[in-house]
Amino acid sequence: MKNIVLFGPPGAGKGTQATLLKEKYNLVHISTGDVFRYNIKNQTELGVLAKKYMDEGDLVPDEVTIEMLKAEVNKNADANGFIFDGFPRTESQAKALDAFLSEKGEQINGMVALEVSEDLLVERLLERGKTSGRTDDTDEGKIRNRFNEYNTKTAVLKDYYQAQGNYFGVNGVGSIDEITNRLAQVFDKL
Numbered sequence: 627m628k629n630i631v632l633f634g635p636p637g638a639g640k641g642t643q644a645t646l647l648k649e650k651y652n653l654v655h656i657s658t659g660d661v662f663r664y665n666i667k668n669q670t671e672l673g674v675l676a677k678k679y680m681d682e683g684d685l686v687p688d689e690v691t692i693e694m695l696k697a698e699v700n701k702n703a704d705a706n707g708f709i710f711d712g713f714p715r716t717e718s719q720a721k722a723l724d725a726f727l728s729e730k731g732e733q734i735n736g737m738v739a740l741e742v743s744e745d746l747l748v749e750r751l752l753e754r755g756k757t758s759g760r761t762d763d764t765d766e767g768k769i770r771n772r773f774n775e776y777n778t779k780t781a782v783l784k785d786y787y788q789a790q791g792n793y794f795g796v797n798g799v800g801s802i803d804e805i806t807n808r809l810a811q812v813f814d815k816l
């Protein structure tokens with residue numbers, strides 16, 4: 627199996643790229659943000675809980691997120707591999723993912739990170755908010771809080787995967803095609 631963590635700050639283009647790469651490599655794309663949004667739309671118990679955090683740009687608690695992620699993986703038992711998008715976002719999520727995959731005799735082949743500067747991203751997110759229908763993309767204060775969560779809790783994951791020799795940074799500035807090609811060069815080697 628090819629199991630890849632697609633990493634990067636909010637607005638880096640993870641969702642767009644994962645949608646293209648899952649086809650190319652026949653992988654299952656799991657976006658924890660999308661799963662939460664689906665649950666919010668359908669007013670499930672999980673959705674009601676997640677909404678409180680997402681509306682503020684805060685991370686949803688680890689326990690809830692980890693359980694949800696495991697359930698999504700288990701729904702796709704015959705997958706060729708996974709692209710994890712938006713997960714893990716904390717060190718304890720990364721450890722839980724490693725332990726969970728290892729129970730299945732699997733592992734993360736690599737963290738592939740889209741590297742883009744924060745100022746460019748705030749502009750992109752505000753632009754996306756005009757059409758995405760995402761309430762967390764329309765308020766600059768909430769966007770800044772998502773970056774704060776990213777910088778304080780998520781950015782450390784670079785070190786976590788680097789220590790395993792599994793971190794691959796990719797320049798995330800350019801056209802969608804250019805970036806897909808850069809990512810594919812890394813995916814091919816994993």
Ligand code: AMP
Pocket residue numbers: 636658659660662679680681683684685686687691711712713714715719762772
């Ligand atoms: P995203 O679609 O990846 O930008 O995620 C949108 C929001 O969903 C985040 O700001 C968090 O509130 C929540 N979320 C998504 N993935 C996670 C995760 N792995 N851990 C905690 N919260 C998450």
